[in-house]
Amino acid sequence: MLLNALCNWHKPMRLLPRLFFLRAIVALLTIAFTVRSSPAQSAGEIPPEWGEVLRSLAHKIAAGAKPAKTFSLDVRNLSSLNEGEVDGIRQMLVADLSSLGLKIRMAPADAQLQVTLSESAHDYVWVAEIRRGETSDVVMVSAERGAMKKSSAKRPSLTLQRKLIWEQEARILDFGLLEAAAEGASILVILEPDTIAFYDYRAGEWQLNRGIDIGHERPVQRDVRGRIDLQAGKAELPGSECAGNFQRPETVTCIRTPATKSAALAGVRGENAEDRAMVAPACGVHDPVLISGPGDWTEPDFIQMYEGSRQRGAVSQQIQFAGPVLALWASEDGKTARVVSRNLKTGAYEASIVSVSCGD
Amino acid sequence: MEIGATIKSLDPSVAAASPQEADAKTELDALLYDHRGEDGAFAGTAGSGAFRVSEWEAGKRAVLAANEDYRQGRPFVDAIEIQMGRSAHERVVDLELNKTDFVQIPAEQARQAADRGVRVSASQPDELLALVFVRSRAATGDARVREAIARCIDRAAIVNFILQKEGEPAGGLLPQWSSGTAFLFSLDTDAHGAKEIRPQIPASTKFVLGYDSADTLEQSVAERIAVNAKEAGISLASRAMPTPGTKRANANDSKPEPEIHVDARLIHLRMPSPHPRISLTAFINRLGSLAGIADSPLPESASPEDIYYSERSIINSGLVVPLVWLPQVVGLSAQVRDWKRPEAGQSWPLADVWLDSAADAR
Numbered sequence: 001m002l003l004n005a006l007c008n009w010h011k012p013m014r015l016l017p018r019l020f021f022l023r024a025i026v027a028l029l030t031i032a033f034t035v036r037s038s039p040a041q042s043a044g045e046i047p048p049e050w051g052e053v054l055r056s057l058a059h060k061i062a063a064g065a066k067p068a069k070t071f072s073l074d075v076r077n078l079s080s081l082n083e084g085e086v087d088g089i090r091q092m093l094v095a096d097l098s099s100l101g102l103k104i105r106m107a108p109a110d111a112q113l114q115v116t117l118s119e120s121a122h123d124y125v126w127v128a129e130i131r132r133g134e135t136s137d138v139v140m141v142s143a144e145r146g147a148m149k150k151s152s153a154k155r156p157s158l159t160l161q162r163k164l165i166w167e168q169e170a171r172i173l174d175f176g177l178l179e180a181a182a183e184g185a186s187i188l189v190i191l192e193p194d195t196i197a198f199y200d201y202r203a204g205e206w207q208l209n210r211g212i213d214i215g216h217e218r219p220v221q222r223d224v225r226g227r228i229d230l231q232a233g234k235a236e237l238p239g240s241e242c243a244g245n246f247q248r249p250e251t252v253t254c255i256r257t258p259a260t261k262s263a264a265l266a267g268v269r270g271e272n273a274e275d276r277a278m279v280a281p282a283c284g285v286h287d288p289v290l291i292s293g294p295g296d297w298t299e300p301d302f303i304q305m306y307e308g309s310r311q312r313g314a315v316s317q318q319i320q321f322a323g324p325v326l327a328l329w330a331s332e333d334g335k336t337a338r339v340v341s342r343n344l345k346t347g348a349y350e351a352s353i354v355s356v357s358c359g360d
Numbered sequence: 361m362e363i364g365a366t367i368k369s370l371d372p373s374v375a376a377a378s379p380q381e382a383d384a385k386t387e388l389d390a391l392l393y394d395h396r397g398e399d400g401a402f403a404g405t406a407g408s409g410a411f412r413v414s415e416w417e418a419g420k421r422a423v424l425a426a427n428e429d430y431r432q433g434r435p436f437v438d439a440i441e442i443q444m445g446r447s448a449h450e451r452v453v454d455l456e457l458n459k460t461d462f463v464q465i466p467a468e469q470a471r472q473a474a475d476r477g478v479r480v481s482a483s484q485p486d487e488l489l490a491l492v493f494v495r496s497r498a499a500t501g502d503a504r505v506r507e508a509i510a511r512c513i514d515r516a517a518i519v520n521f522i523l524q525k526e527g528e529p530a531g532g533l534l535p536q537w538s539s540g541t542a543f544l545f546s547l548d549t550d551a552h553g554a555k556e557i558r559p560q561i562p563a564s565t566k567f568v569l570g571y572d573s574a575d576t577l578e579q580s581v582a583e584r585i586a587v588n589a590k591e592a593g594i595s596l597a598s599r600a601m602p603t604p605g606t607k608r609a610n611a612n613d614s615k616p617e618p619e620i621h622v623d624a625r626l627i628h629l630r631m632p633s634p635h636p637r638i639s640l641t642a643f644i645n646r647l648g649s650l651a652g653i654a655d656s657p658l659p660e661s662a663s664p665e666d667i668y669y670s671e672r673s674i675i676n677s678g679l680v681v682p683l684v685w686l687p688q689v690v691g692l693s694a695q696v697r698d699w700k701r702p703e704a705g706q707s708w709p710l711a712d713v714w715l716d717s718a719a720d721a722r
Contacts, residue, residue, distance in 0.1 A: 078536075078543060118540040121634040125540035125664045138544060142664045193433075222433025222711075297712070298700035344700075 046088040053143040054089065057126055058096035060139035061113065065130045068110035070103045079119040086117060089126075119145065158283045158316045159357050160290075160305060162339070166190065166206070166351040172340050173226030173237060174327055175351040180247055189246055190351070191228050191235050193220045196242045198249035210249040214240050217256060231332050275325055279305075280334030283358035285315050290337050290354065292325040293318075301325045303339065303354060319354060322346075361462040361710075362454055363387075366419040366445040372402045378603050379628060380574075388442070390707030391424060394431065410435045410711035420444055436698075436714035452478060452691060461693040461715065462708075468577050470689040471524040479692045484537055485528050485685030486631040486704035488643070489581065491569070493679050495652035497623045504560050506678035509567070509624070512554040512592035513585055515547055518684050522580045526689070530682035533629075533643055533671050538704065539636040541668045545675060545682075554592035566595045570622030573600035578626045581683065601625065625650075626683075633705040637662050640671060651679040 065071070075090045093115065094104050104113075114129040120142070127140040166175060166188060176189040180200065188199040188206055194214055199206040216239060226237030234243040244252030275292045282288060287308045293301045301324045305316035323344035330337050336355045343350055365384035368377065372389055376382035394408035406413065410432070411424035422442045426435045446454070451463035452473050465473050465480065474480045491513075493506055515529035528535070531545030569585060571578035582598035589596035601620050629646060631639040637658050647653045653674055658666060674680055690708070692699055695715040702709060 079540075116543065118536070118543065120540035120636060120664060121538045123540075123664070127541060127544065129544075138668070140541070140665050140668065219429050219431060220433055222436065224433065297698050 046085060046092065050089070050143050051092060053126070053141050054092050055096050057128060057139070057141045058093060058100055058102075060141070061097065061128050061130060062100045062102055064128075064137040064139050065102070065111050065113075065132065068130075068132055069101065070105050070109040071097070071111050071113040072106060072109045073104045073113045073115065075115045075117065077117045079117050079124055081117055081124070089117065090115075158285065158305065160303065160316045160319045161355050161357060162319050163353045163355070164350060165353055167343070167346075167348045169348055172326075172349040172351055173224065174228045174235070174329065174340060175338060176228040176230045176246070177353075178230050178246060187247065187249070189228055189230075189235075191226045191237070193224050193226070193237070196235055196252065196254065198246070198252075210252075212242065212249075212252055212254055214242065214254045215256070216240060225327065227327075227329060275328035277328045277330040277337045278334070279330050279337060279356065282335075282356045288315065288356070290328060290330075292328055297324045297342075298344075299324065300344065301341065303328065303337075305356065316356070321350075361440055362443045362446040362451045362460050363464050364446060364448060364451070367422075368418050370406065370413065370416075370422075378574075380603075383630065384444075387707050388422070388424075391440070391710060411440065414439065430711075432711075435711035437710070440710060452476075455691045455693060458693060461696050462710070463691045465689040465691045466577060467526045467686040467689050468523050468580075470526040470687075473691055479694065479696075480689060481692060481699060481701050482526065482687040482689045483701050484704065485535055485687045486538075486634075487686040487688065488530055488533065488535075488629040488631075489577070489683045489686060490530070490533075490627055490629060491585070491624050491681040491683060492627050492647065492651045493624045493681075494622060495650065497621075502561070503678050504557050505565065505567075506681075508554045508557040508561060508592065508594055509585075509589060509596065510678060510681045511550040511557070512588045512594065513681065513683065514549045514588050515683055516549070517588075518581055518584055522577070522584060523684060523686070526687065528685040530685045532675060533680070533682060534636045534640060534667075535631075535685050538631065538634055538639065539664065539667060539671070541664065541671075544668065544672075549588075551588070551592050554594070558593045561594070566597065567624065568622045569596055569598050570601040570620065570625035571598060572603050572626070574603040575626075582626055628686075631704040634703050636664070636667050639704070640667055644670075644674070647674070647680060653677065653679055 073094070075086065075093075077086045081089070097104060111130055111132040114131070116127045116129070118125045118127060123142040123145055125140055125142050127138060130137045130139070165177065166172075168190070170192055173191045173193060175191065178187050178189070179185070180187045186201045187209075188201070190197045190199070194216065195211050196214060197211040198209045200209045201207075214237070221238065224237060226235060228235045230246060233246050234241055239256060239258075240254055241257045242252055242254040246252065277290045279288050279290060285305070285307050288305050289308065290303050290305055292303050301321045302318040303321070303325060304314045304318045307315050321339075321341045321343075323342040325339060325341045326349075327340040328337060331353075336353050339352045339354055341350050341352065342348070363384050365378070365380040367381055367385050367388065368374070370385065370388060370392065372393070376385050389402050390409070391411045392406050392409045392413065393402035395402075407427065408431075410427055410430050412427050413422060414425040415421070415423035421444065424440045424442070426438050428434050443460070446463075448466050448469055451460070452465060452469070454460045455463050455478060456476065465478075467482075470480050470482060491509075519525060519527050519529055529547045530542075531547045532539070532542045534542060536542035567589070569582050571582040573579075579598070579600065586596050586598045599620060599622060601622065627646075627650070629643050632642045633639055637660070641658055644653060644657075658670055662670075675682070688702070695717065696713050697716050698713050700709055700712065
C-alpha cells in the first residue's frame with residue numbers, strides 16, 4: 001500500500017501554524033483509545049456524550065410542545081446508526097422526556113412526536129417534528145459522529161486490536177513510541193516528508209518538543225516512503241537520514257544521503273500493492289504475518305493476520321481502516337506492528353499500533 | 361482530456377463569460393495554483409500547483425506539464441492535453457475510440473454512456489437546478505402565482521425521464537447528505553392544490569420561463585414544467601435565453617441585442633463545499649441579486665437548526681423552487697488508475713491519477 005498525497009485545495013496544510021492542525025488524540029498504552037472489534041451495540045449502550053445531546057433535545061421538545069403533556073412517539077432512522085444504537089437513543093430520549101413530566105403513550109395523545117435520526121456531512125442530526133392539531137414545530141440537535149465506537153461481527157479466538165496513537169492533517173511516513181530519558185515519560189516521534197517531530201507527553205497531552213527540518217535538496221517524490229528505526233536511532237527516507245539519540249531530540253540531526261537502494265522505501269506509483277509485516281509467534285500461530293488489503297489509495301482498507309502467506313488462510317478477523325493503509329512495519333520486539341493509514345472520510349493521516357491477543 | 365466549455369483566460373482575476381466557462385476554469389486553475397481559500401479564491405502564482413501551462417491556445421487547446429518542483433510531489437502523469445469546446449457527443453465518442461482518457465459527461469447522458477460501456481464516475485449530487493422567480497416582475501410578484509407554479513412541478517418525472525435517474529428530486533437548497541435535513545422539505549407534486557389556487561390568478565396572466573439556450577437539460581426541464589403548468593390550467597411558456605458571453609451570429613450587426621423578458625428562469629447552483637453552512641451562504645449570495653433574497657449571513661457557529669431555518673425561510677418565500685440535484689459525471693478510459701471521485705467543492709484529482717499503459721493492451 002502506498003502513500004497518498006491527494007490535493008485538498010480547501011485545507012492548505014502548510015499555511016497555518018503546524019500545531020493548529022495537530023489534533024492530539026490519544027493515547028499511550030494506558031490512555032489509549034482502543035478501536036476494537038466488538039459485538040454490535042446493544043440497546044442502551046450509547047456514548048455518554050450523547051446523553052447530554054439527548055437531554056438538550058428533550059428540553060427543546062418540551063419547550064416546543066407546550067402545553068402538551070402526552071405524546072405519541074415514532075422514531076425513524078435515516079442514518080448509519082444500527083438497530084441497537086437506535087434502540088438505545090429511543091430509550092434514553094423517553095427517559096429524558098419522562099423526567100421533564102412528559103409522557104409517551106399510544107394515541108390519543110396531546111401531540112404527535114416524529115423523531116428522525118439523520119446525519120449530515122459531518123455529524124448526526126436528530127430532528128423532532130412536533131404536531132399539535134394544525135400546528136407543527138421542528139427542533140433538532142447534532143451529535144458528534146466520532147463518539148460512537150465501531151461495532152463488528154463475532155470475534156475469532158485470535159484477535160487483532162488497533163490503538164489509534166495520533167492523527168494529523170499532514171502526511172505521516174512512520175512513527176515511533178519510546179520511553180524518555182526521564183523516568184515514566186514518553187516520546188512520540190512522527191516522521192513526515194519534510195520534518196521529523198518529537199512530542200513529549202506532559203500534563204495529560206502530547207506537546208511538541210522539537211521539530212527538525214529534514215532539508216531536502218528537491219521536493220520529495222509524491223509516493224515517498226520513510227522508516228524509523230528506534231533501536232538504531234535513525235529515520236531514513238530517500239535522499240535523507242536523521243540520526244541521534246531519540247530519547248534526547250536535541251541530539252538528532254538530519255543529513256542528505258545518496259538516493260536509497262532500499263526496496264522497502266521505493267515508491268511504486270500508486271499501483272495496487274499490499275504491505276506486510278512479520279510478527280512474533282502468538283496464540284499457536286508459528287509464522288504469523290500481518291497483510292494489508294489489495295485495494296488502492298481510493299478505498300477503505302484492512303489488515304488481517306495470516307499463517308505464513310495469504311494462500312494459507314487468515315487466522316484473525318480483519319481490522320478495518322477508513323482509507324488506505326500506507327505503511328505497515330513490525331515493531332522491534334515483533335509483538336506489535338505500526339500502521340500509518342489515511343482516513344478518507346476526514347482526510348487525516350492516522351498512526352496506530354496493531355497488537356494480537358489470544359481468545360476474547 | 362476533453363471539456364465542453366471554452367476558456368478564454370486562465371487568469372483567476374479575469375471573469376468568465378459564462379457559468380460553464382467559470383466551472384471549467386476553476387477546475388483548471390486548481391491544477392495550476394497551489395491552493396485556494398475557503399472563499400474559493402486561488403492563491404500563489406500560476407504554476408505553483410501540480411501542473412504548469414506549457415502550451416495555450418485560448419478557447420481551443422491547452423497542454424499542462426507536470427510541475428517537477430510541486431510542493432506536494434510531482435504528479436504521476438507527465439502532461440495533460442486539454443481540448444476545449446467539444447460537444448458532449450464528441451467527447452463520449454472520443455473516449456470510446458481511446459482518443460482521450462478523461463471527459464466531462466452531462467448528468468442526463470450518464471446512464472446512456474454507461475450502457476454503452478463507458479467507464480463513468482459520478483459524484484454525490486452537489487449541483488442544484490432551481491427555478492428562480494425574477495425580482496420586480498409583476499406577473500410573479502404575487503405569492504399565490506409562485507405557489508401555484510411550485511406546486512404543479514413534477515420533480516420525479518424530471519429525474520426519471522429527463523435525467524434517466526441520474527439525480528435526485530430537490531425540495532430544499534441543500535442535499536440530504538450534506539445537511540441531514542432535506543427530508544423536511546416536501547417533494548410532492550400537488551396539481552390539485554395548484555388548480556385550487558388558479559382561480560385566484562387573473563386569467564390573462566401569462567408567464568415566461570427562461571432557460572440557457574446552450575443548455576439542453578435546462579431546455580428539457582423548462583418544457584416539462586410548461587406541460588405541468590398547462591395541466592394545472594396555468595399559462596406558462598418556455599423561452600431560450602442567450603448564454604452569457606456568446607456573440608450574435610452576425611457580428612457586424614450593430615443592432616442591440618433584443619432584451620428578453622422572463623418572469624422566472626432556471627439556474628444551476630454548484631456547492632462550493634460539502635459543509636452546509638458554506639454552500640448555503642454561497643447560494644444566498646448568488647440568489648440575492650437575481651431573486652432579491654436578502655438573508656442575514658450565517659455565522660461560523662451556525663447550528664444545523666440555524667442552517668435549516670435559514671433554508672426554510674428562503675423556500676417559504678416562494679422565490680426559489682428547488683427542482684433536482686445533479687452529480688458531476690466524468691468518463692474515464694481503462695488506463696486511468698487511482699481515480700477518486702471528488703467531494704463537493706473539490707477539484708478533479710488529476711495530480712493523483714496515473715495511466716496504466718498495460719490496460720490498453722488487455
